[in-house]
Amino acid sequence: MIDRTPIQTRTTWGARIAAALLAITMAAMHDAAAADSDAAARPTQSSLIVSYRSTPAGRPALLRTLRAQLAPRLHTLQAQGRLTHYRILFSRLADANSWDALLILDFRTSAQAASWRAVDAETPAGLAATDLANVTAVESTPSDPVGKGGSADDGPDPVYMVVPYDYFVPTKDYVAYARSYVFPQTDGWIAAGALNAYQLYVARYGAGRNWMSMLVLAYHGDNGLDRRNDVIAATRKALNANPDWAARAAGKGHIRTEKAVMIADLIAGG
Template sequence: MKPNSIRTFGRAIAAAVALTGVLQAGAASAAVPGDGDALSLIITYQTAPANRPALRHELEQSTARELARWKHDGHIKQYNLLFNRYADSDNWDAMAVLTFSTPADLYRWRVVERTRPAALSGKALAVTTSIHTTPVDAKRAEALDAKLPNAVYVVIPYKTLVSAGEYEKYADGYVIPQFKGWMDEGVLAGYSLYTSQFPAGRLWNAMVLLQYKDEAALSARESVVAKVRERLKSSPEWKAISDSKKNVRTEEQVVIADPVAVNQ
């Protein structure tokens, strides 16, 4: 990288820190998890296209019920169970995001794994071709509403190209203000940003879950993104980061997903 580019990005990151301090409603109200409640697992499942209906049925009949029970019993703090809206052999078919209150709760999860690997029943395992479990930290979040009836999820994995500290400053100064703007526009209900604890060899090392209120909100995504970015350009700090030529992350394949509910 050329010296001028380095100086430009350095000023951008410094501006991000200043913006974080000024906009307390940004990172501060983003419900930054503490060390004791940030532990999560992101589990993805793949199946053959012909078995997608069978996997979803079993998730509704068994896994969703078990996750609800484990939450009620205090074994997990929160969960999201999602199903990829589209058949896509290059991506996952289902995803579970499990959040634990303490490291001890996460440690106890190994007991579940003995009889229900990745929280799946025997029938679900029989039609599952691959499972990837990634221990992650929840770095930034605005609570996802599990009871939102028509919610649609956009799941975006990233490969970060800077240090963990630089990435968090970038998120606070550039990404989170956009999420907050989308919420102000009434399309986004909540979000979570996770980073992998053990990124070596993984296909991604950061992941964002965006919860849109409904299909109409998702359809307005592009116009709202453009509108909020145009508004944020009035902030010299945000614009400095936007104009920086530093490559902070690369976006991987996006998934549109729907929540899996208990089949009554």
């Protein structure tokens, strides 16, 4: 795709990114150091990420089921205080390499997580038996949210990029890497206006799973997604002035590997 964005506009992106990243990098060390000391004061938080697979022919019926059956069920649970936050994403294209739909549930307390387990016992993955006819596989991954930024509701007109990873270091080291290497970038993308929000999840029991961590990026519409490559390049150029960040960038191949990326739209959320 040819970039027809005026040079002056692209220069403005770079200036906005550079200014924002100065504040971000100064705050990063403080935030990472405070995270462990603050953990004891926070309520128990956890997430569950459920992926659904269908046959290509079954995708339309699955989509109707998610809208007509699952979304109202989740809305009711949230209204009852049994669920803090939820999103249902549906992949834009049929793809044998990954999921067709993704459900992200966030729990504030252990009681909320237990409530969902009771729901799952009666309606597996939140679907009735008749709804499951259009599902060929389900994977439910208990997870821990380890970082986020941007709009709490993922902002206006979100288009999602979901990036799964495997990592090769202890989880504590991976989270530290994410805070010092990944989040300065994603915060820069928000500063540039291309990204609305992001969340990073780590699988609680990652052995044998299809992914060990998952980065959920809510872009600012298709335009934000189209600007992705330019904004990434400008952000990295600004961050490379920081020797510590540049060193982490050089060694990232020894920490994690990226798996199949999916582009998806929001079906329902609350």
